[in-house]
Amino acid sequence: MPPTGDTLPVICPARPERIASGIVAGVEPQQKPTSRQIGRRTYIVADVEPLDVDGVRTMQVGSVLWLAAFVMLLPFYGALKDAGHTWFLWTCLAGFGLGMFGVAYCRRRQRKS
Numbered sequence: 001m002p003p004t005g006d007t008l009p010v011i012c013p014a015r016p017e018r019i020a021s022g023i024v025a026g027v028e029p030q031q032k033p034t035s036r037q038i039g040r041r042t043y044i045v046a047d048v049e050p051l052d053v054d055g056v057r058t059m060q061v062g063s064v065l066w067l068a069a070f071v072m073l074l075p076f077y078g079a080l081k082d083a084g085h086t087w088f089l090w091t092c093l094a095g096f097g098l099g100m101f102g103v104a105y106c107r108r109r110q111r112k113s
Contacts, residue, residue, distance in 0.1 A: 054113075055106040063099030066092050 034045045070092035073080065080086050 054110040056103060056110060059099055059102040059106050063096050063103060066095030066099055070096060 034047070036043050036045055070089060073089050073092060077086070077089065080088055
């Protein structure tokens with residue numbers, strides 16, 4: 001259902017009162033957002049600039065979390081070994097190692113841009 005005239009596309013057919021009042025998903029009536037129709041649904045696309053994210057902090061936080069999980073599981077090594085779950089430790093260590101490669105990659109990509 002493409003927009004016509006001054007009407008905005010229907011986002012939530014269950015709430016027609018929001019469309020009649022001109023309030024659609026927090027969009028003010030004077031704005032003319034672009035819309036995309038996928039199947040029977042119409043979505044409004046906000047005119048927002050993307051964040052300038054290089055991924056370094058994300059990789060660092062993820063790596064620290066993997067390392068923290070590894071350190072927290074170390075005291076339970078005996079129980080993990082008895083249950084045959086020492087792979088938990090190795091998964092955490094692999095996550096940390098891959099995260100360090102990711103940090104290096106993101107830093108290199110950040111320097112190039």
